[in-house]
Amino acid sequence: MLTVLVDYDSGNLHSAEKAFQKMAADTGGTVLVTDRPEDVARADRIVLPGDGAFPACRRALGAYGGLFEAIEEAVTVKGRPFLGICVGMQMMTTWGREYEDVRGFDWVGGEVVKIDAHGLKVPHMGWNDLVIDHPHPVLEGIATGDHAYFVHSYHFRVADPAERLAFANYGAEITAIIGRDNMVGTQFHPEKSQATGMRLIRNFLGWRP
Amino acid sequence: MLKTRIIPCLDVADGRVVKGVNFIDLIDAGDPVEAARAYDAAGADELCFLDIHATHENRGTMFDLVTRTAEHCFMPLTVGGGVRTPEDVRALLLAGADKVSFNSAAVADPDVVARAADRFGSQCIVVALDAKTVEPGRWEIFTHGGRKPTGIDAVEFARTVAAKGAGEILLTSMDRDGTRSGFNIPLTRAISDAVNVPVIASGGVGTLDHLVEGVTEGGASAVLAASIFHFGTHTIGEAKAHMAAAGIPMRMA
Numbered sequence: 001m002l003t004v005l006v007d008y009d010s011g012n013l014h015s016a017e018k019a020f021q022k023m024a025a026d027t028g029g030t031v032l033v034t035d036r037p038e039d040v041a042r043a044d045r046i047v048l049p050g051d052g053a054f055p056a057c058r059r060a061l062g063a064y065g066g067l068f069e070a071i072e073e074a075v076t077v078k079g080r081p082f083l084g085i086c087v088g089m090q091m092m093t094t095w096g097r098e099y100e101d102v103r104g105f106d107w108v109g110g111e112v113v114k115i116d117a118h119g120l121k122v123p124h125m126g127w128n129d130l131v132i133d134h135p136h137p138v139l140e141g142i143a144t145g146d147h148a149y150f151v152h153s154y155h156f157r158v159a160d161p162a163e164r165l166a167f168a169n170y171g172a173e174i175t176a177i178i179g180r181d182n183m184v185g186t187q188f189h190p191e192k193s194q195a196t197g198m199r200l201i202r203n204f205l206g207w208r209p
Numbered sequence: 210m211l212k213t214r215i216i217p218c219l220d221v222a223d224g225r226v227v228k229g230v231n232f233i234d235l236i237d238a239g240d241p242v243e244a245a246r247a248y249d250a251a252g253a254d255e256l257c258f259l260d261i262h263a264t265h266e267n268r269g270t271m272f273d274l275v276t277r278t279a280e281h282c283f284m285p286l287t288v289g290g291g292v293r294t295p296e297d298v299r300a301l302l303l304a305g306a307d308k309v310s311f312n313s314a315a316v317a318d319p320d321v322v323a324r325a326a327d328r329f330g331s332q333c334i335v336v337a338l339d340a341k342t343v344e345p346g347r348w349e350i351f352t353h354g355g356r357k358p359t360g361i362d363a364v365e366f367a368r369t370v371a372a373k374g375a376g377e378i379l380l381t382s383m384d385r386d387g388t389r390s391g392f393n394i395p396l397t398r399a400i401s402d403a404v405n406v407p408v409i410a411s412g413g414v415g416t417l418d419h420l421v422e423g424v425t426e427g428g429a430s431a432v433l434a435a436s437i438f439h440f441g442t443h444t445i446g447e448a449k450a451h452m453a454a455a456g457i458p459m460r461m462a
Binding site: 013014015018019051052053120121122123124125126127128129147149150151152153168169170189191192193194197198 | 210211212213214249254276279280283284285286302303304305307328329330331332333376377405406407430431460
Protein backbone atom coordinates (compact mmCIF):
# COMPACT_ATOMS: atom_id res chain seq x y z
CA MET A 1 0.00 0.00 0.00
CA LEU A 2 1.53 3.27 -1.17
CA THR A 3 0.78 6.51 0.66
CA VAL A 4 2.03 9.65 -1.05
CA LEU A 5 2.74 12.92 0.71
CA VAL A 6 2.36 15.61 -1.88
CA ASP A 7 5.35 17.95 -1.84
CA TYR A 8 4.65 21.27 -3.53
CA ASP A 9 7.32 23.26 -1.73
CA SER A 10 4.96 24.23 1.03
CA GLY A 11 6.38 23.93 4.49
CA ASN A 12 7.94 21.20 6.48
CA LEU A 13 7.40 17.70 5.19
CA HIS A 14 10.14 16.07 7.22
CA SER A 15 8.14 15.58 10.41
CA ALA A 16 5.04 14.53 8.46
CA GLU A 17 7.12 12.02 6.50
CA LYS A 18 8.64 10.59 9.68
CA ALA A 19 5.28 10.36 11.40
CA PHE A 20 3.64 8.56 8.48
CA GLN A 21 6.64 6.26 8.08
CA LYS A 22 6.50 5.32 11.73
CA MET A 23 2.80 4.48 11.55
CA ALA A 24 3.10 2.84 8.12
CA ALA A 25 5.73 0.51 9.52
CA ASP A 26 3.00 -0.86 11.78
CA THR A 27 0.44 -1.25 9.01
CA GLY A 28 2.86 -2.60 6.40
CA GLY A 29 2.73 0.21 3.86
CA THR A 30 5.24 2.51 2.24
CA VAL A 31 5.38 6.29 2.24
CA LEU A 32 6.62 8.42 -0.63
CA VAL A 33 7.16 12.17 -0.66
CA THR A 34 6.66 13.35 -4.21
CA ASP A 35 5.80 16.26 -6.47
CA ARG A 36 5.04 14.05 -9.51
CA PRO A 37 1.47 13.72 -10.78
CA GLU A 38 2.21 10.15 -11.93
CA ASP A 39 3.05 9.15 -8.34
CA VAL A 40 -0.24 10.63 -7.17
CA ALA A 41 -2.00 8.66 -9.91
CA ARG A 42 -0.59 5.34 -8.67
CA ALA A 43 -1.00 6.06 -4.95
CA ASP A 44 -3.37 4.12 -2.73
CA ARG A 45 -3.67 7.03 -0.31
CA ILE A 46 -2.97 10.71 -0.66
CA VAL A 47 -1.86 13.17 2.00
CA LEU A 48 -1.80 16.87 1.18
CA PRO A 49 0.08 18.89 3.79
CA GLY A 50 0.56 22.64 3.52
CA ASP A 51 1.75 25.69 5.38
CA GLY A 52 1.55 29.29 4.36
CA ALA A 53 -0.97 31.37 2.47
CA PHE A 54 -3.90 29.81 0.61
CA PRO A 55 -3.33 31.58 -2.73
CA ALA A 56 0.40 30.71 -2.74
CA CYS A 57 -0.37 27.06 -1.99
CA ARG A 58 -3.02 26.89 -4.68
CA ARG A 59 -0.63 28.43 -7.20
CA ALA A 60 2.12 26.03 -6.18
CA LEU A 61 -0.22 23.06 -6.73
CA GLY A 62 -0.89 24.41 -10.21
CA ALA A 63 2.79 24.97 -10.91
CA TYR A 64 3.78 21.29 -10.79
CA GLY A 65 2.35 20.29 -14.20
CA GLY A 66 -0.92 18.53 -13.52
CA LEU A 67 -0.54 17.94 -9.78
CA PHE A 68 -3.83 19.61 -8.86
CA GLU A 69 -5.65 17.64 -11.55
CA ALA A 70 -3.97 14.36 -10.57
CA ILE A 71 -5.12 14.80 -6.96
CA GLU A 72 -8.61 15.73 -8.13
CA GLU A 73 -8.85 12.60 -10.26
CA ALA A 74 -7.38 10.22 -7.67
CA VAL A 75 -9.76 11.45 -4.99
CA THR A 76 -13.02 12.15 -6.82
CA VAL A 77 -12.85 9.64 -9.68
CA LYS A 78 -10.83 6.76 -8.22
CA GLY A 79 -12.05 7.32 -4.66
CA ARG A 80 -8.63 7.08 -3.02
CA PRO A 81 -8.59 8.00 0.67
CA PHE A 82 -7.40 11.58 1.12
CA LEU A 83 -6.10 13.44 4.15
CA GLY A 84 -5.52 17.19 4.02
CA ILE A 85 -3.46 18.82 6.75
CA CYS A 86 -3.65 22.52 7.69
CA VAL A 87 -3.70 24.46 4.38
CA GLY A 88 -4.00 21.06 2.68
CA MET A 89 -7.30 20.68 4.55
CA GLN A 90 -8.33 24.22 3.70
CA MET A 91 -7.69 23.44 0.03
CA MET A 92 -10.77 21.14 0.16
CA THR A 93 -12.97 24.24 0.35
CA THR A 94 -15.03 25.99 -2.29
CA TRP A 95 -13.43 29.39 -1.67
CA GLY A 96 -10.26 30.54 0.02
CA ARG A 97 -10.51 34.17 1.03
CA GLU A 98 -6.97 34.89 2.22
CA TYR A 99 -5.82 38.19 0.63
CA GLU A 100 -7.82 37.33 -2.51
CA ASP A 101 -10.64 34.97 -3.49
CA VAL A 102 -9.21 31.71 -4.81
CA ARG A 103 -11.07 28.50 -5.56
CA GLY A 104 -10.05 25.27 -3.87
CA PHE A 105 -10.98 21.69 -4.78
CA ASP A 106 -14.60 22.41 -3.74
CA TRP A 107 -15.03 18.99 -2.19
CA VAL A 108 -16.40 20.32 1.09
CA GLY A 109 -18.63 23.34 0.67
CA GLY A 110 -17.66 26.48 2.53
CA GLU A 111 -15.04 29.17 2.70
CA VAL A 112 -11.71 29.78 4.42
CA VAL A 113 -11.77 33.12 6.23
CA LYS A 114 -9.68 35.04 8.76
CA ILE A 115 -10.14 33.99 12.37
CA ASP A 116 -12.16 36.57 14.27
CA ALA A 117 -11.03 35.72 17.77
CA HIS A 118 -12.62 38.66 19.57
CA GLY A 119 -9.43 40.12 20.97
CA LEU A 120 -7.55 36.84 21.29
CA LYS A 121 -4.14 36.48 19.68
CA VAL A 122 -3.90 35.47 16.03
CA PRO A 123 -2.47 33.07 14.85
CA HIS A 124 -4.37 30.49 16.87
CA MET A 125 -1.18 28.76 17.95
CA GLY A 126 -0.80 25.89 20.35
CA TRP A 127 -2.71 23.01 21.89
CA ASN A 128 -6.48 23.12 21.89
CA ASP A 129 -8.97 20.46 22.90
CA LEU A 130 -11.18 18.84 20.30
CA VAL A 131 -14.95 18.62 20.48
CA ILE A 132 -16.14 15.75 18.31
CA ASP A 133 -19.29 16.50 16.25
CA HIS A 134 -19.62 13.17 14.46
CA PRO A 135 -17.91 9.81 14.95
CA HIS A 136 -15.69 8.69 12.07
CA PRO A 137 -13.35 5.73 11.50
CA VAL A 138 -10.36 8.11 11.33
CA LEU A 139 -11.27 9.40 14.81
CA GLU A 140 -11.42 5.99 16.43
CA GLY A 141 -9.84 6.16 19.89
CA ILE A 142 -9.88 9.96 19.83
CA ALA A 143 -12.39 11.63 22.13
CA THR A 144 -13.72 15.05 22.98
CA GLY A 145 -11.16 16.64 25.28
CA ASP A 146 -8.11 15.24 23.50
CA HIS A 147 -5.63 17.92 22.47
CA ALA A 148 -4.19 18.72 19.06
CA TYR A 149 -1.61 21.26 17.89
CA PHE A 150 -2.93 24.16 15.79
CA VAL A 151 -1.08 26.94 13.97
CA HIS A 152 -3.24 29.03 11.67
CA SER A 153 -4.73 32.47 11.10
CA TYR A 154 -7.54 31.43 8.74
CA HIS A 155 -10.20 28.83 9.35
CA PHE A 156 -12.67 26.74 7.39
CA ARG A 157 -16.31 27.71 7.72
CA VAL A 158 -18.13 24.55 6.63
CA ALA A 159 -21.47 25.02 4.86
CA ASP A 160 -22.96 21.64 5.82
CA PRO A 161 -22.68 20.85 9.55
CA ALA A 162 -22.70 17.14 8.71
CA GLU A 163 -19.27 17.56 7.12
CA ARG A 164 -17.67 19.12 10.21
CA LEU A 165 -16.40 16.19 12.26
CA ALA A 166 -14.81 18.17 15.12
CA PHE A 167 -14.13 21.71 16.27
CA ALA A 168 -12.11 23.60 18.86
CA ASN A 169 -13.09 26.74 20.75
CA TYR A 170 -11.07 29.89 20.15
CA GLY A 171 -13.25 32.96 20.49
CA ALA A 172 -15.70 31.04 18.33
CA GLU A 173 -15.99 27.49 17.07
CA ILE A 174 -12.98 26.74 14.85
CA THR A 175 -13.36 23.80 12.46
CA ALA A 176 -10.80 21.17 13.45
CA ILE A 177 -11.67 18.15 11.30
CA ILE A 178 -13.80 17.81 8.17
CA GLY A 179 -14.84 14.73 6.28
CA ARG A 180 -17.01 13.47 3.48
CA ASP A 181 -16.96 10.13 1.63
CA ASN A 182 -13.28 9.15 1.11
CA MET A 183 -11.82 12.48 2.22
CA VAL A 184 -10.87 13.94 5.59
CA GLY A 185 -8.93 17.00 6.62
CA THR A 186 -7.47 18.33 9.85
CA GLN A 187 -6.81 21.99 10.55
CA PHE A 188 -4.32 20.94 13.20
CA HIS A 189 -1.06 19.11 12.59
CA PRO A 190 -1.44 15.42 13.48
CA GLU A 191 2.32 14.97 12.92
CA LYS A 192 2.96 17.44 15.76
CA SER A 193 0.15 16.31 18.03
CA GLN A 194 1.99 13.54 19.84
CA ALA A 195 -0.12 10.46 20.71
CA THR A 196 -3.46 11.90 19.51
CA GLY A 197 -1.99 12.82 16.14
CA MET A 198 -0.20 9.52 15.71
CA ARG A 199 -3.44 7.74 16.43
CA LEU A 200 -5.23 9.71 13.74
CA ILE A 201 -2.47 8.97 11.22
CA ARG A 202 -2.62 5.27 12.00
CA ASN A 203 -6.42 5.31 11.65
CA PHE A 204 -6.14 7.06 8.29
CA LEU A 205 -3.62 4.49 7.01
CA GLY A 206 -6.02 1.69 7.90
CA TRP A 207 -9.18 3.44 6.73
CA ARG A 208 -11.21 1.74 3.99
CA PRO A 209 -13.99 4.15 3.04
CA MET B 210 -9.92 26.32 24.86
CA LEU B 211 -6.36 27.12 23.84
CA LYS B 212 -3.85 26.06 26.46
CA THR B 213 -0.84 27.92 27.76
CA ARG B 214 2.32 26.26 26.51
CA ILE B 215 5.38 25.22 28.46
CA ILE B 216 8.48 25.19 26.27
CA PRO B 217 11.76 23.77 27.54
CA CYS B 218 14.60 25.47 25.74
CA LEU B 219 17.79 23.64 24.91
CA ASP B 220 20.70 26.00 24.43
CA VAL B 221 23.03 24.14 22.15
CA ALA B 222 26.72 24.61 21.42
CA ASP B 223 28.98 22.09 19.73
CA GLY B 224 26.11 19.61 19.56
CA ARG B 225 25.57 19.56 23.31
CA VAL B 226 23.00 21.16 25.60
CA VAL B 227 24.36 24.00 27.67
CA LYS B 228 22.82 26.67 29.81
CA GLY B 229 24.69 29.87 30.31
CA VAL B 230 24.24 31.84 33.48
CA ASN B 231 23.75 35.31 32.04
CA PHE B 232 25.14 33.73 28.87
CA ILE B 233 28.67 33.38 30.22
CA ASP B 234 29.32 30.21 32.24
CA LEU B 235 28.39 27.12 30.30
CA ILE B 236 27.48 23.89 32.04
CA ASP B 237 27.17 20.77 29.91
CA ALA B 238 23.76 19.22 30.40
CA GLY B 239 23.67 16.43 27.86
CA ASP B 240 22.73 15.24 24.42
CA PRO B 241 20.05 17.43 22.77
CA VAL B 242 18.28 14.57 21.00
CA GLU B 243 18.03 12.55 24.20
CA ALA B 244 16.84 15.61 26.07
CA ALA B 245 14.26 16.29 23.37
CA ARG B 246 12.93 12.75 23.59
CA ALA B 247 12.69 12.99 27.34
CA TYR B 248 10.74 16.24 27.11
CA ASP B 249 8.47 14.76 24.44
CA ALA B 250 7.69 11.86 26.76
CA ALA B 251 7.21 14.22 29.69
CA GLY B 252 4.47 16.13 27.87
CA ALA B 253 6.27 19.35 27.00
CA ASP B 254 4.08 21.40 24.65
CA GLU B 255 6.89 22.44 22.33
CA LEU B 256 10.65 22.35 22.19
CA CYS B 257 13.11 25.07 21.39
CA PHE B 258 16.72 24.69 20.24
CA LEU B 259 18.91 27.76 20.31
CA ASP B 260 22.34 27.54 18.75
CA ILE B 261 24.03 29.98 21.07
CA HIS B 262 27.36 30.10 19.26
CA ALA B 263 25.98 30.51 15.79
CA THR B 264 25.90 34.30 15.73
CA HIS B 265 29.16 35.25 17.28
CA GLU B 266 31.29 32.47 15.93
CA ASN B 267 29.57 32.51 12.58
CA ARG B 268 28.73 28.82 12.70
CA GLY B 269 26.16 27.19 10.56
CA THR B 270 23.05 25.92 12.31
CA MET B 271 22.58 22.38 13.45
CA PHE B 272 20.80 20.56 10.71
CA ASP B 273 21.82 17.10 11.79
CA LEU B 274 20.56 17.66 15.32
CA VAL B 275 17.25 18.98 14.04
CA THR B 276 16.85 16.08 11.62
CA ARG B 277 17.53 13.48 14.28
CA THR B 278 15.18 15.16 16.73
CA ALA B 279 12.37 15.39 14.18
CA GLU B 280 12.69 11.64 13.57
CA HIS B 281 11.75 10.92 17.15
CA CYS B 282 9.68 13.82 18.43
CA PHE B 283 6.23 14.42 17.01
CA MET B 284 5.78 17.80 18.59
CA PRO B 285 6.53 21.36 17.49
CA LEU B 286 10.19 22.32 17.35
CA THR B 287 11.48 25.88 17.08
CA VAL B 288 15.09 26.42 16.07
CA GLY B 289 17.06 29.64 16.35
CA GLY B 290 20.59 30.95 16.39
CA GLY B 291 22.52 32.30 13.42
CA VAL B 292 19.45 32.51 11.16
CA ARG B 293 20.06 35.31 8.67
CA THR B 294 18.18 34.74 5.43
CA PRO B 295 15.02 33.11 4.05
CA GLU B 296 17.36 30.43 2.69
CA ASP B 297 18.48 29.65 6.27
CA VAL B 298 14.80 29.33 7.21
CA ARG B 299 14.14 26.99 4.33
CA ALA B 300 17.12 24.78 5.20
CA LEU B 301 15.98 24.44 8.81
CA LEU B 302 12.36 23.75 7.83
CA LEU B 303 13.56 21.05 5.46
CA ALA B 304 15.72 19.56 8.21
CA GLY B 305 12.60 19.22 10.36
CA ALA B 306 12.10 22.45 12.29
CA ASP B 307 8.52 23.66 12.54
CA LYS B 308 9.36 27.26 13.34
CA VAL B 309 12.53 29.21 12.82
CA SER B 310 13.62 32.14 14.92
CA PHE B 311 15.35 35.30 13.74
CA ASN B 312 17.33 37.38 16.20
CA SER B 313 20.21 39.71 15.22
CA ALA B 314 19.37 39.52 11.51
CA ALA B 315 15.88 40.91 12.17
CA VAL B 316 17.38 43.79 14.12
CA ALA B 317 19.82 44.57 11.31
CA ASP B 318 17.09 44.33 8.67
CA PRO B 319 13.46 43.89 9.81
CA ASP B 320 12.45 43.31 6.18
CA VAL B 321 14.05 39.86 6.33
CA VAL B 322 11.07 38.91 8.52
CA ALA B 323 8.67 40.02 5.81
CA ARG B 324 10.58 38.16 3.11
CA ALA B 325 10.60 34.95 5.14
CA ALA B 326 6.95 35.27 6.21
CA ASP B 327 5.80 35.93 2.64
CA ARG B 328 7.58 32.83 1.47
CA PHE B 329 6.92 30.34 4.27
CA GLY B 330 3.99 31.84 6.17
CA SER B 331 3.92 33.73 9.45
CA GLN B 332 3.12 30.55 11.32
CA CYS B 333 6.74 29.42 11.13
CA ILE B 334 8.51 32.73 11.65
CA VAL B 335 9.48 33.65 15.20
CA VAL B 336 11.42 36.73 16.19
CA ALA B 337 13.55 36.32 19.29
CA LEU B 338 13.81 39.66 20.95
CA ASP B 339 16.44 40.23 23.65
CA ALA B 340 15.61 43.26 25.74
CA LYS B 341 17.32 45.02 28.61
CA THR B 342 15.94 47.67 30.95
CA VAL B 343 17.51 51.05 30.23
CA GLU B 344 15.29 53.04 32.59
CA PRO B 345 12.10 52.15 34.45
CA GLY B 346 9.42 51.41 31.88
CA ARG B 347 11.82 51.54 28.93
CA TRP B 348 13.58 48.59 27.37
CA GLU B 349 16.10 48.40 24.60
CA ILE B 350 16.97 45.64 22.13
CA PHE B 351 20.38 44.03 22.59
CA THR B 352 22.04 41.63 20.17
CA HIS B 353 24.96 39.21 20.20
CA GLY B 354 23.95 37.37 23.33
CA GLY B 355 23.10 40.57 25.16
CA ARG B 356 26.45 42.25 24.64
CA LYS B 357 25.58 44.77 21.96
CA PRO B 358 23.13 47.63 22.56
CA THR B 359 21.19 48.84 19.54
CA GLY B 360 19.35 51.90 20.80
CA ILE B 361 16.11 50.38 19.47
CA ASP B 362 13.06 50.54 21.72
CA ALA B 363 11.86 47.00 22.46
CA VAL B 364 8.13 47.73 22.35
CA GLU B 365 8.42 49.59 19.05
CA PHE B 366 10.55 46.82 17.61
CA ALA B 367 8.01 44.19 18.65
CA ARG B 368 5.30 46.12 16.82
CA THR B 369 7.54 46.43 13.77
CA VAL B 370 8.35 42.74 13.43
CA ALA B 371 4.75 41.72 14.11
CA ALA B 372 3.65 44.05 11.31
CA LYS B 373 6.32 42.51 9.06
CA GLY B 374 4.78 39.10 9.57
CA ALA B 375 6.38 37.48 12.62
CA GLY B 376 3.93 34.86 13.85
CA GLU B 377 5.28 34.81 17.37
CA ILE B 378 7.67 36.74 19.59
CA LEU B 379 10.11 35.02 21.89
CA LEU B 380 10.88 37.67 24.46
CA THR B 381 13.96 37.29 26.65
CA SER B 382 14.73 39.68 29.44
CA MET B 383 18.49 40.03 29.43
CA ASP B 384 18.34 41.52 32.93
CA ARG B 385 16.80 38.35 34.24
CA ASP B 386 18.25 35.58 32.10
CA GLY B 387 20.08 33.10 34.29
CA THR B 388 19.21 34.91 37.53
CA ARG B 389 16.28 32.68 38.57
CA SER B 390 14.58 35.77 39.95
CA GLY B 391 11.51 35.59 37.72
CA PHE B 392 10.41 37.04 34.39
CA ASN B 393 10.60 40.78 33.83
CA ILE B 394 6.84 41.22 34.21
CA PRO B 395 6.47 44.89 33.14
CA LEU B 396 8.48 44.17 29.99
CA THR B 397 6.46 41.04 29.22
CA ARG B 398 3.19 42.89 29.75
CA ALA B 399 4.27 45.83 27.62
CA ILE B 400 5.24 43.62 24.68
CA SER B 401 2.24 41.32 25.02
CA ASP B 402 -0.12 44.32 25.02
CA ALA B 403 1.66 45.90 22.06
CA VAL B 404 1.25 43.03 19.59
CA ASN B 405 -1.55 40.70 18.55
CA VAL B 406 0.71 37.68 17.99
CA PRO B 407 1.56 35.23 20.79
CA VAL B 408 4.41 36.20 23.10
CA ILE B 409 6.64 33.59 24.74
CA ALA B 410 8.11 34.83 28.02
CA SER B 411 11.70 33.86 28.68
CA GLY B 412 14.55 34.69 31.01
CA GLY B 413 14.73 34.36 34.76
CA VAL B 414 12.52 31.43 35.73
CA GLY B 415 13.55 30.05 39.12
CA THR B 416 10.29 28.81 40.61
CA LEU B 417 6.95 27.49 39.41
CA ASP B 418 5.29 30.68 40.64
CA HIS B 419 7.41 32.57 38.14
CA LEU B 420 5.78 30.58 35.34
CA VAL B 421 2.35 31.52 36.66
CA GLU B 422 3.27 35.22 36.87
CA GLY B 423 4.47 35.28 33.28
CA VAL B 424 0.97 34.35 32.16
CA THR B 425 -1.33 35.96 34.70
CA GLU B 426 0.63 39.21 35.10
CA GLY B 427 2.78 39.29 31.99
CA GLY B 428 0.09 38.20 29.56
CA ALA B 429 2.33 35.63 27.87
CA SER B 430 0.83 32.87 25.69
CA ALA B 431 3.67 30.52 26.51
CA VAL B 432 6.52 30.26 28.98
CA LEU B 433 10.01 29.12 28.17
CA ALA B 434 12.49 27.83 30.71
CA ALA B 435 15.69 25.86 30.77
CA SER B 436 17.52 25.35 34.05
CA ILE B 437 14.57 24.48 36.26
CA PHE B 438 13.77 21.63 33.91
CA HIS B 439 17.23 20.60 32.74
CA PHE B 440 18.61 20.10 36.21
CA GLY B 441 15.55 18.29 37.48
CA THR B 442 14.46 21.01 39.88
CA HIS B 443 10.94 20.52 38.56
CA THR B 444 9.30 18.24 36.01
CA ILE B 445 7.07 19.44 33.19
CA GLY B 446 4.20 17.67 34.94
CA GLU B 447 4.78 19.54 38.19
CA ALA B 448 4.93 22.83 36.33
CA LYS B 449 1.68 22.10 34.53
CA ALA B 450 -0.08 21.02 37.69
CA HIS B 451 1.09 24.16 39.48
CA MET B 452 -0.08 26.43 36.68
CA ALA B 453 -3.40 24.62 36.38
CA ALA B 454 -3.94 25.00 40.13
CA ALA B 455 -3.45 28.74 39.63
CA GLY B 456 -6.32 28.74 37.17
CA ILE B 457 -4.33 28.71 33.92
CA PRO B 458 -5.68 26.39 31.22
CA MET B 459 -3.04 23.70 30.65
CA ARG B 460 -2.82 20.54 28.58
CA MET B 461 -2.34 17.82 31.15
CA ALA B 462 -0.42 14.81 29.94
